[in-house]
Amino acid sequence: MAELSPQNRIAIVVDRALCIGSGDCVDTAPDVFQLDEEDKAVVVDPDGAPLDDVLQAAANCPVTAIAVTGEDGDLYP
Ligand code: SF4
Incomplete structure (x- = not known):
């Protein structure tokens, strides 16, 4: 199992093959997600x-x- 974060006690994985760089995740939680130079979260x-x-x-x-x-x-999806 992946290491869980200290506060939320979660692990987040972004599937880069699926990500289309829409930025919705960044808009919702900008201190959690950012887009990289390839426009992937x-x-x-x-x-x-x-x-x-x-x-x-x-x-x-x-x-x-x-x-x-x-x-x-699993918490999501
Ligand atoms: S930028 Fe975020 S919301 Fe948009 S496709 Fe990628 S992971 Fe999903």
């Missing part, structure tokens, strides 16, 4: 927003490229 800090906002950002992704895992398993 990267996680800058899994604890950069409350868990609800992280999950909302994942839900806002139009291609479901963001997976969030917590202590008890």
